């Protein structure tokens with residue numbers, strides 16, 4: 564399985580691996596529909612969490628069997644994924660029988676296929692503070708055999724700061740989508756830390772953006788079902804059915820916390836990271852919480 568690990572290379576100014584660029588023409592020519600909902604994130608920012616919430620909001624009641632038979636990564640296809648032994652994300656999305664279609668992407672804003680804009684699709688972006696994000700990404704790259712070799716924590720942290728990880732710079736990603744939100748009204752920008760603080764409140768905001776009004780019981784069922792411990796033991800949400808991931812190295816649903824970075828960063832790494840962060844985020848109005 565180790566031979567599956569790809570190289571990182573520069574693709575149109577963004578560090579990428581072949582698994583997300585090989586199908587480029589088909590991805591860029593993807594035909595979005597007006598009711599498609601694009602769930603966009605930098606990797607490890609809470610994609611699965613929000614995907615599962617959206618899936619429950621739209622289909623939890625009308626097709627409960629879906630919850631016990633179809634893994635989340637098939638219900639919400641990963642648009643740019645192209646691994647030879649799996650169905651491509653584009654094909655999966657094309658064949659989705661549902662309406663709306665929920666589609667996942669980790670693309671920076673400039674890579675989003677143009678038909679999503681032409682169709683004026685709704686988009687949900689989730690951002691997570693950089694420190695917890697890099698820790699989560701490091702453990703993910705250790706256990707996921709189709710990600711480049713992560714190396715040791717210190718070198719990984721430095722590569723993350725330089726944007727030399729798959730999907731490129733965290734700073735460019737969160738800022739690019741944030742800037743887009745100022746001109747594109749159909750983009751709902753969420754924060755992982757807010758979800759941890761009050762999941763119910765964030766579901767309410769999401770519902771108001773989507774024009775949904777679940778009953779009190781339904782909302783309670785969803786809020787409970789998407790709590791970390793419940794998702795962790797839910798085989799349709801925890802990725803345990805995917806063989807490219809080695810859960811003995813690290814589980815997909817790993818900690819689900821704000822502030823785990825403190826268990827990884829040394830004082831020196833933290834200082835260096837903060838200094839670099841200040842420079843890269845100096846023109847941004849985005850505010851993140853690294854503890855709550």
Ligand SMILES: Nc1ncnc2c1ncn2[C@@H]1O[C@H](COP(=O)(O)OS(=O)(=O)O)[C@@H](OP(=O)(O)O)[C@H]1O
Pocket residue numbers: 604605606607608609610611612695698699700702703789790791792794815816817818819820823
């Ligand atoms: N319900 C819930 N509550 C809290 N945290 C949750 C939840 N579901 C997923 N997670 C955490 O999100 C991290 C995985 O991020 P993604 O789903 O974006 O991963 S991926 O990019 O789609 O591979 C990963 O974070 P870490 O635990 O810090 O590694 C998951 O544990």
